[in-house]
Amino acid sequence: MNPLSEFGVARPKAVFWATGLACLFLFIAVLAPTLSPTVARLMHPLTIDTDPENMLPETEEVRVFHNDMKAQFGLYDFIVVGIVNETRPEGVFTPGSLADIHALSEFAFDQTWTDAEDNPRGVVRVDVIAPSAVDNIEQAGLGAVSFEWLMEEPPATQAEASAVAAKAQRIPLYDDTLVSGDGRSMALYLPIYQKRDSYRIAQALRGKIATFENGDDYHITGLTIAQDQFGVEMFIQMAISAPLAMLLIFALMWYFFRNVKLIVAPMIVAMASVLMTMGLLIVTGNTIHIMASMIPVFIMPIAVLDAVHVLSEFHDRYYRLRDRYETIRQVMVELWRPMLFTSLTTSVGFASLALADIPPVQVFGIFVAIGVMLAWLLTMTLVPAYIMCMSAESLAGLGRSEGKTTALPKLGMAAYRGAKAIVLVTVALYAVAYVGITQIRINDNPVKWFQPEHPIRVADRTLNAAFGGTYMAYLALEAEGAAAKVTAEDLAELDDDVRSELLAAGDLQAMRMLAETRRDEAADDADYTAWDSALIALDVAEQRGEVFKYPALLTWMADLQADLGESALVGKSNGLNEIIKTVHRELLLGEEEEYRIPDSAEAVAQTLITFQSSHRPNDLWHFVTPDYRSSAIWLQLTSGDNRDMQSVVDRVETWVEENPPPTALSHDWFGLTYINVVWQQKMVSGMLTAFASSFVVVLVMLTVLYRSLLWAVLSMIPLTMSIGVMYGLLGFVGKDYDMPIAVLSSLSLGLAVDYAIHFMARSRKIVGRTGSWRTAIPVVFGEPGRAIFRNVIVVGVGFTPLIFAPLTPYQTVGVFISMILLISGIASLVILPALVTLCQKWLFRTRTSPAATGETA
Known part of the structure; x- marks a missing residue:
């Protein structure tokens, strides 16, 4: 037995005290800042954050630009x-x-x-x-x-x-x-x-x-x-889903083992793992984001995975040995290595999310990985300790009857005999999945995180049908190059002394301050006139750089807005033009034909000066900067879907390329609707990187475990097939590839491979005892098969409470992770024995006789 389990058996009370004190300490550390402002200044309080803007690092270029433009x-x-x-x-x-x-x-x-x-x-x-x-x-x-x-x-x-x-x-x-x-x-x-x-x-x-x-x-x-509404409902959902998952797992384990006292052990492991993980997350200053809110529901089924293997083996062996210590010793000797590797591979799958450049996803991946390893540690120590504390009477009825089920051994023999057909079907499923994956569309919209009948969704549909749109996006336009500089030629008409003094002042702002001071302090009319003429000359020079007073550029902007107005996605746009044209119309007796851009920059300036006599003159600066070198066009979109925002971006790029502005401009986007597009793109690329890297790491780990690349590759096939099938189905049914879907591949990789590790590791040992794969099949599909099957049900079904959540991201995770894990578990019990059958000559090279390979069967 490994040292951890030996310690749990020898010092059970120490294990319980250590676990209880760790949970109590973290609970107090989380609760204390909420009770005392003084403590809150010293420790990290619980904070909730559902702002998609925080999906991007604070230093992310698009986020910095977004905040700069808002300011x-x-x-x-x-x-x-x-x-x-x-x-x-x-x-x-x-x-x-x-x-x-x-x-x-x-x-x-x-x-x-x-x-x-x-x-x-x-x-x-x-x-x-x-x-x-x-x-x-x-x-x-x-x-x-x-x-x-x-x-x-x-x-x-x-x-x-x-x-x-x-x-x-x-x-x-x-x-x-x-x-x-x-x-x-x-x-x-x-x-x-x-x-x-x-x-x-x-x-x-x-x-x-x-x-x-x-x-x-x-x-x-x-x-x-x-x-913000999601943040409130998310917290409620977290408090509901985790207990429901625990209750369901408890019911399933009772069904399998029919001993309430025995199944308390994995429930303690699950609760302690969740409390410790969430406590560590909060006290280290991390916020509860949409991803972090799902940590308890993920850890709960994962935490009992190893414990189910231990209880299943203990349950099936104890009736023969009737000795707690010897039974737990045999179980832990048999299972400690595959349990260690399954926990490590699961942790790697989650920890790989740290490679995604999305802070909340990084936090989620890292802390679920921590929770998985905490669950492994508790399983290795607390479960043996708990079993050693149980009375003999509590274990008296434990064991399986002689009328054992033969369904799993029959499944194993069917896979053995139909190996070629199973492999052909698997290859066909890969091909179909590939077709479906090519049809996946990337899209997300935070408003669609709610159910269709939710008041926010109802409001979204109603108001976007009645108005130009409630989703705001902003197009920033900026003149390229430096602002206009005052030269000697601009001041050529001025008095020599005035001109010399101005040029010595430096930049335009300093010149203006000097001219205003000299004019206000003028000793006579001639001096006043000279400096007033200087101010006029400076105004003319300054206006040369005020590009957003140029009629040609304003007309170009109006044409761009008109083109966007023809898109079904842009219900309305507002900009500097709307102010200028409206005021120009009213200056000329309100005639509709005068709703246009004036013919000169001076006339444009007059409309702007007029507008600044309104009750809200500062509204002008929401559309243009005071130097008139930057402008913003407000777009009201009728949809907040990322693909729709991207379509608008692409339309603008095409139009600008075909219609270059009369003045050199740079353009870029900001606003929450656009921010969502950027982090979704980063999510996709980040998840692909995370999946690829974790796939390689898990493959290397399995190669080390088996000391064989072939064994490792075969172990990866069921999970890749199940993930491929689910993502192919995603493409066929037209489900958007959104944030929950993006992270599922990496999440499911670490979980789904667990079944294969246990199956392959136990198969190798059993073949070593029985001498052939053919004779090993009934044994493999006995105790080990039952443990795997029980875990498939417990872990796969353990996520189903999320299906009934009122928030769609939770539903998506519940449906797809459950299906991936169920399919992967079934594939491990069907595809793996078929693959082992076809590859047994290479997998069991030390067995060379026909009897050993099972070829006579």
Whole structure:
């Protein structure tokens, strides 16, 4: 017996004390920071994070650019509140409904606070898009524009209510954004300082909405809402799924062993493994992400895998020996090596996820690997210790009856006789799987992590049908090259002394400050005029670098937006053009034909100056930087699917290539919808790397275990076949290759190979005793076969509680991991004996006689 099991047998109480104290210490370490702010400053508190942005490292280029652009344009993530009424021709544009909307807007304004570090939190009031917070832009005579609140107070009459819709629809910035295209629905856009506050704000809004009685339907959605809501439901799901998995595993083991006291041992192993792993994850400062939330459900079935082998062998041998020590000694001598290698290969499969450049996936893989090895350690020590503490009376009825089942030995002989047919079918399955895999489509959408009937999904469908879209993506355009510099030629018309003094000042900003100071301090009119002329000359020079005032470039942007508008995926786009063209129209008496880009940069500048006299002049800087060298186009997408976002990106690339801008520009994307595309691509490439590397490492480990490459290669066939079949089925049924699916290959590799390791390792030993593969088959499919079969059921079925989860990623993992493990287990009991039969001459080279090879059978 190995030293660990020997220690467990000799010092059972020490093993129990050590396990209990380790669990208690980690439990206190996790709980203490939540009870005391002082402790929280010294230790890591429990934190939950479901932000897909954190799927990428903080230093990832696209994430850095995304945050830089948000800061540059003063942008925040939105909560979208849609108000719909399908029962009235006027929709929500009635005095009563607009009074409710006005009250909700005022309520939303108040959802602000500061945290302990005096950082602003909640709703960014100045950027709220609501009828009471935005301007109605109207002409006020030739060359004049009126800016008045769109709905400063709720309307008193139906005519006034209808006028609100008409006014909003006339302003392109609001049409199909604030007000639906049919003029019957409205959407409020609430920017928030931090995405993690979205659930709290949404709950407050729902409480306010519950007081309204006008029969309108309110929908709250947006990526921030989906992510934060998922975090809340994820935590609940974790608390439900893990106990359900434990209860199911307990029931299955009772069915197999019919001894409640005996099966308590693996349940203790499972619970202790989960508590220790999650405790280590939290106290080391890692957050509970969507992946980390599934750690308990993964560890639970894996933790009992080795214990089931031990109990199965003990159960089948004890009735003959009737000696606890001798029985456990024989069992551990027989099993310690395959259990060590199965645990190592499982750990390698999970630890390989550390190669994926996705931080939450790395954390998940590393800590499940730790949990697997903890479970192995506890199985080697705690299970023997527990058995030694059981009374003889508790084990009195243990054992199998003489009327043992012959189903498994018959299966073994059928595989032996039909070896060639089984291998041919396996090859055919590989071919079919390959065809299915080529049809897999990569796609994900955090909103689809909820069930179709979930309020967030309902809101998503409703509002994306009524408005231009609730998924925001931003296209950043930036002038290439340095900004314009002031030269002597720009100042040629100025007085020599003024020109010399300006050129000595340095850059444009220093020149402007100098000119303004000299003008303000001028001793006479001539001096004032000289420096005022200098400021005009500097303005002209500066405008030369303000590329986003050029009519030609603005027209190019308008053409790009028009092309995007023809795509079914882009419901609406807003940019600098919409501001310029709207103000230009109103400056010229509101004539529709004047809704256009002005003919000169000076005229463009005039529209922008006019807009800055509105109630919200800073809105301009959401679309262009003050130096007019960078601009952002806002796109409202009707779908948050990654493949749809990628289609929009590809469309822009094609259009820009075919229509080069009149001024040299660089362009790039930012926004949560685009971030999702990037981390999904990294997920796919990372999982392929992880799978390939872990496959190689497991193959090398098996070669070391068997001291034979052929034995190792054969052991890998059942798992590759099962993974191939499942991913081929994925392609045939059209299931998207999303985040849960991406990680399943690496997860299942380490688990699925366990059955093959036990089968092949035990087969080699049994052939060594019996002298031939033919005579070994009934023995292999006896005690070892039963242990493998029991594990196939326990581990495969152990993940099924996830199928009933309300969150689709959990369902996906539950269905596919269970099917992969069940298929792999069955394949190990059918394909492996067939392969061994066909390769026995090479596998058992020391057996040369016909009887030894089984050829006479």
